[in-house]
Structure formats: C-alpha cells, structure tokens
Amino acid sequence: MGVSGETYTDGVTSVLPTTAGVDEATRSESSLRRFLHGLPGVDQVGAEARAASLATRSIKTTAKSWAIDLAISMIDLTTLEGQDTPGKVRALCAKAKAPDPADPTCPQVAAICVYPDMVPIAKQALGSSGIRVASVATAFPSGRAALDIKLADTADAVAAGADEIDMVIDRGAFLSGRYQAVFDEIVAIKEAAARPEGADKGSAHLKVILETGELVTYDNVRRASWLAMLAGADFIKTSTGKIQPAATLPVTLVMLEAVRDFRDTTGRQVGVKPAGGIRTSKDAIRNLVLVNETAGDDWLDPDWFRIGASSLLNDLLMQRTKISTGRYSGPDYFTLD
Amino acid sequence: MPDSSRIDVRKTYKLFIGGAFPRSESGRTYVAEDAKGRFVANAALASRKDARDAVGAARKAFAGWSARTPYNRGQVVYRIAEMLEGRRAQFVDEVSQSEGATARKADSLVAASIDRLVWYAGWADKVAQVVGSSNPVAGPYFDFSLPEPTGVVAVVAPPDSSLLGLVSVVAPAIVTGNTVVVLAAEGRPLPAITLTEVLATSDLPGGVVNVLTGRVAEVTPWLASHMDVNAIDLAGIDDAELARDLEVAAADNLKRVLRPRAETWTRTPDLSRMLWALETKTVWHPIGV
Numbered sequence: 303m304g305v306s307g308e309t310y311t312d313g314v315t316s317v318l319p320t321t322a323g324v325d326e327a328t329r330s331e332s333s334l335r336r337f338l339h340g341l342p343g344v345d346q347v348g349a350e351a352r353a354a355s356l357a358t359r360s361i362k363t364t365a366k367s368w369a370i371d372l373a374i375s376m377i378d379l380t381t382l383e384g385q386d387t388p389g390k391v392r393a394l395c396a397k398a399k400a401p402d403p404a405d406p407t408c409p410q411v412a413a414i415c416v417y418p419d420m421v422p423i424a425k426q427a428l429g430s431s432g433i434r435v436a437s438v439a440t441a442f443p444s445g446r447a448a449l450d451i452k453l454a455d456t457a458d459a460v461a462a463g464a465d466e467i468d469m470v471i472d473r474g475a476f477l478s479g480r481y482q483a484v485f486d487e488i489v490a491i492k493e494a495a496a497r498p499e500g501a502d503k504g505s506a507h508l509k510v511i512l513e514t515g516e517l518v519t520y521d522n523v524r525r526a527s528w529l530a531m532l533a534g535a536d537f538i539k540t541s542t543g544k545i546q547p548a549a550t551l552p553v554t555l556v557m558l559e560a561v562r563d564f565r566d567t568t569g570r571q572v573g574v575k576p577a578g579g580i581r582t583s584k585d586a587i588r589n590l591v592l593v594n595e596t597a598g599d600d601w602l603d604p605d606w607f608r609i610g611a612s613s614l615l616n617d618l619l620m621q622r623t624k625i626s627t628g629r630y631s632g633p634d635y636f637t638l639d
Numbered sequence: 640m641p642d643s644s645r646i647d648v649r650k651t652y653k654l655f656i657g658g659a660f661p662r663s664e665s666g667r668t669y670v671a672e673d674a675k676g677r678f679v680a681n682a683a684l685a686s687r688k689d690a691r692d693a694v695g696a697a698r699k700a701f702a703g704w705s706a707r708t709p710y711n712r713g714q715v716v717y718r719i720a721e722m723l724e725g726r727r728a729q730f731v732d733e734v735s736q737s738e739g740a741t742a743r744k745a746d747s748l749v750a751a752s753i754d755r756l757v758w759y760a761g762w763a764d765k766v767a768q769v770v771g772s773s774n775p776v777a778g779p780y781f782d783f784s785l786p787e788p789t790g791v792v793a794v795v796a797p798p799d800s801s802l803l804g805l806v807s808v809v810a811p812a813i814v815t816g817n818t819v820v821v822l823a824a825e826g827r828p829l830p831a832i833t834l835t836e837v838l839a840t841s842d843l844p845g846g847v848v849n850v851l852t853g854r855v856a857e858v859t860p861w862l863a864s865h866m867d868v869n870a871i872d873l874a875g876i877d878d879a880e881l882a883r884d885l886e887v888a889a890a891d892n893l894k895r896v897l898r899p900r901a902e903t904w905t906r907t908p909d910l911s912r913m914l915w916a917l918e919t920k921t922v923w924h925p926i927g928v
Binding site for chain 2: 629630631635
C-alpha cells in the first residue's frame with residue numbers, strides 16, 4: 303500500500319493511503335485485508351489525550367448560542383424502543399418541528415430516527431417540514447440475520463418513505479476478519495436503499511453503524527470506518543445506543559480523522575454521526591469542537607455531522623432558555639419523551 | 640494548652656451537593672472569621688453554577704425522598720439528631736467561636752438544635768393528621784385533602800444563629816418530604832459545614848439537603864429566579880431591598896415565598912415552617928352503592 307505524509311493545522315501528521323492504494327483495496331478479499339491492516343495504528347494514549355484536551359475548550363456567550371442552535375439543527379431525534387407507539391412517534395415529530403413552542407426562533411432538528419414500521423407515521427406527521435425520516439434497518443441492533451432478510455428490511459423502510467437508512471454492520475464477521483463479507487453486505491444494502499424508478503432525490507442516504515462499543519480497539523474503529531466508506535457509506539455512525547460504551551470522544555475523533563483522510567484521498571466527503579451517551583449541552587459542544595478541530599468546518603453542517611440523541615434536546619433547550627431569559631430553567635417546562 | 644511546636648492544621652472546606660463534597664466550580668474560597676475577626680478556616684465561595692448544580696441535585700433527590708413514608712423520614716431526621724449529639728463538643732466549640740457566645744450559652748444552643756431536630760422528626764407522620772381532612776361533600780364521594788411536599792425549597796439561613804437557626808429552617812422543610820438547597824450564614828459558615836459532615840453520615844439520601852457557602856447577594860438572585868425551585872425561604876435576608884427584589888424574581892414561576900420576619904430561634908416553634916412548603920391535594924373518590 304502506498305502512503306503519503308501530510309501535516310494538518312492541528313500539528314498531527316497523518317499517513318494517508320494513496321488514491322492508487324484505495325483503488326487496489328477493493329479488488330479482492332486479500333487486498334482489502336492488506337489495505338485495512340496497512341492503515342496506520344491509532345495512538346490510543348494520544349487520541350484520548352487529544353480528545354480530553356479539546357474537551358476543556360470553553361465556549362461562551364455568542365459562540366455558545368451559535369453552537370447550541372447548530373447542535374439542535376444536527377440532532378437525529380431518536381426513539382428506538384420496543385414500546386414505541388404511533389402516538390409517541392407523532393409527539394416526537396411535533397417536537398422535532400418546534401422544539402421550543404415558546405420560541406419560534408428555535409431551529410428544527412435534522413431528522414427523526416425510528417424503527418421501520420414507524421416510518422409511514424413519522425413521514426405523515428412531518429409532512430413538508432423538511433425534516434428527514436431516518437429508519438434503522440438490517441436487523442437492528444445486533445445485525446444478526448440472513449442477508450435477504452436485511453435487504454427486505456431495508457427495501458421495506460425505503461418504500462415506506464425513509465430518507466435515510468441506519469444500517470448495522472455484521473460485527474461477528476468484522477471481528478473474525480471476514481472483511482469482504484462486511485463490505486459486500488454494505489454494498490448490497492446501498493443498492494437496496496435505492497428508490498424505485500421515478501422517485502425523487504435518488505437513493506436513501508446510507509448511515510453505517512459501526513457499534514464501536516463492540517469493536518474493542520481504536521485500530522478496529524479506524525479499519526471499520528475505512529471499510530464502510532470504501533463500500534459507499536454516506537455517513538459513518540458510532541453506535542446503536544444499545545451497547546455501552548457508546549459515542550465516546552476519542553472514538554468520534556478517530557472517525558473524524560478517517561472521514562478527513564478519506565476525503566483527502568478520494569475527494570468524496572462522508573458524514574459522521576455519534577450516537578448514544580450524548581446527554582448534555584456540554585457533551586454536544588465538545589463534539590462540535592472536535593469536529594471543527596479535526597475534520598474542519600466543512601463538517602459543521604447538519605448534512606455532514608449529526609448527533610443521535612433523545613434526552614440531549616431538552617438540555618439544549620434549557621440552556622437556550624437560560625441564555626435568552628437570564629434565569630435557569632427546569633425540566634418541568636419541556637416535554638417528557 | 641496546645642503544643643506550641645505543632646503547626647496548625649488550616650482547613651479549606653467544600654460545598655455539600657448531592658451527598659458529595661465538591662469544591663466551588665469557580666475555584667474560589669473566602670475566609671471565615673470568628674466573632675473577633677480572627678481566621679478560622681477557608682470556606683468555598685459558591686457561584687451561580689454551584690447553585691444550579693445544587694438545585695439539580697435537589698430535584699433529582701425529590702422523587703425518592705418524597706415517596707418515602709413519613710414515618711421513615713421521621714426516623715432519618717431523628718438519626719441526624721443522634722449524630723449531632725455524638726459530635727456535640729465540636730459543635731459547642733464552633734458555635735462559641737463563630738457567634739462569640741460563652742461555652743455555656745453555646746452548649747444550650749447546640750442542645751436546643753438537637754431538640755429541634757427531634758421535635759420536627761416527631762411531626763413527620765403527624766402533620767398530615769393535623770392539617771389533612773376528610774371533607775363532607777354533597778354527593779356520593781369520599782373526599783379528602785392531604786398535604787404534599789411542594790418540591791425543591793431554597794433556604795437562606797439566618798445570619799445570626801449559625802446552628803440553631805439553620806436547623807430550624809432546614810428540618811421543617813425536609814421532614815415533610817421537600818428537598819432543600821440552603822445558603823449557610825455568610826459570616827459564620829463553620830457550624831453549617833460541620834453539619835454537612837453529620838448529614839453525610841446520617842441516613843439522609845444524597846441531594847435532600849445541599850449546603851452552599853458564599854455571598855448572599857451573589858447567590859440568592861439565581862435561586863430566586865430559578866424556574867426549577869418551588870419555594871424560597873428568605874429567613875436570612877436582612878436587607879429589605881434585596882428581599883423585595885428576590886420576591887419579584889420569585890414571582891416568575893409562582894414560587895412560595897416566606898418573607899424574612901423577626902424570629903427568636905430559641906423559642907419552641909409552631910407549625911408554620913412546616914406548613915408553608917406544603918401543597919394540599921384534594922381527592923374525590925367515588926363511593927360504590
């Protein structure tokens with residue numbers, strides 16, 4: 303595998319795969335393995351220290367207001383529970399359209415994330431608001447089902463009107479080194495996510511969930527990120543939210559480096575979505591700092607960075623209210639969800 | 640007589656929030672002095688964010704504490720009295736040092752504080768019997784009214800009576816099931832700080848009582864305007880203009896406000912400090928025929 307060195311503004315020198323190396327990678331199973339194992343290892347201590355040092359940035363006043371509004375507009379408001387009802391999904395959609403009913407200047411969230419059977423309800427409730435409907439698919443959250451079932455699951459969600467598909471990778475295959483199987487599966491799901499002829503906007507956006515909590519090492523996170531991007535992912539997402547640990551800062555840092563390096567090599571931009579465990583405004587703002595300092599401000603946009611969360615929104619709204627009214631707010635003034 | 644070759648152990652105390660002892664978020668401290676203006680210890684100087692954290696901790700503790708049986712709450716408050724009794728000598732020293740009282744006077748104040756806790760502990764399972772009622776109504780309903788805790792109560796402790804005054808405002812609020820954020824007497828924080836050590840080792844769940852030390856003028860406006868505080872006791876405000884401003888700020892979410900009033904803390908109290916932070920819930924229950 304050919305590599306080239308490049309130094310970034312943050313002082314980190316990254317060893318990038320070359321375009322030729324990327325082309326070669328997808329040619330056969332052995333070249334894919336060679337490519338992924340040839341990726342430079344992640345310095346665990348360094349990544350954790352860098353994430354921790356960026357987490358100490360103090361964001362105040364107008365910058366904080368801006369960051370809070372941006373974070374709200376990046377949220378994939380999520381409900382993925384067995385006890386979800388159409389009523390709950392409709393309530394969540396109403397909240398997505400007007401997060402703070404008392405303040406019309408409050409931005410909308412980016413998307414609603416639900417199980418496939420709730421897609422038609424969410425689609426109807428959101429109407430022409432411009433908020434996307436994301437559906438998990440492919441035997442979420444474990445990803446343990448036969449390929450044809452996963453494909454049917456995906457096609458079903460797209461037919462119901464999902465704008466985005468959040469698929470899970472087969473961690474069993476990934477961890478046992480069957481990279482080609484994971485690669486082929488992502489490619490197949492991407493095809494299944496294509497809309498029928500004549501429908502608008504081409505295919506549904508594909509977000510690939512790596513479930514970093516099960517990948518164990520940062521090296522694996524980097525490999526899985528590259529694998530998903532090579533296979534055509536539009537977004538790489540940290541977690542299902544069902545496994546702890548979920549979206550930790552160092553994991554998000556490694557993934558942001560991967561999308562940055564991928565764009566430098568191939569010219570294609572891929573989005574990142576941390577999900578699970580981001581509950582406070584402080585956590586959200588730390589993630590935004592990480593984005594800005596790692597991938598750059600091209601990614602500071604709801605099209606390229608999303609936050610999968612449910613309770614985070616209320617905390618952001620409370621902070622927003624505190625800034626606009628000058629007094630602390632309380633959970634009583636926002637919806638329970 | 641202390642051994643002159645020994646260096647003083649100078650203490651820097653911390654806040655008491657959610658059952659833990661954090662430093663002030665701001666990192667600030669101030670010097671607590673004795674009645675003659677000599678250095679006693681460093682106390683944490685709480686900021687608005689500490690007040691916010693304390694309210695958050697109190698809110699979190701409210702569901703569990705208010706759901707306990709009144710009998711159990713009474714036992715817990717009695718346990719605080721037991722623990723206070725066990726450290727009586729230390730409290731006598733600190734009260735005498737902070738208030739400049741004679742040892743004899745301080746001893747009687749500490750004893751009164753312990754008795755006050757026992758007195759309120761006894762009321763825990765009786766207050767509903769006294770102020771609750773079953774109401775005669777013109778229909779086939781069993782109709783009854785019960786007192787319920789209002790929620791998070793902010794308390795500004797009296798500046799003059801550093802232990803007895805503090806106990807007299809905190810005990811009645813928690814015994815009925817409220818959770819409390821208390822700002823200790825600004826100039827005499829030491830007995831309040833030592834009381835937190837007693838609270839932490841009693842059976843009181845973390846967050847039921849949260850103690851801040853700091854400036855009244857700095858912290859109280861944030862507590863008064865906080866939308867998640869349900870009631871505020873202005874016992875320790877001796878500035879009439881500040882009291883008025885706080886009352887105005889408290890009106891935003893219709894907080895219950897207890898105005899400052901002249902109190903003799905040594906006198907046996909009436910029920911008013913328990914009742915002001917209670918709400919009455921009336922239930923109409925159909926009677927089968």
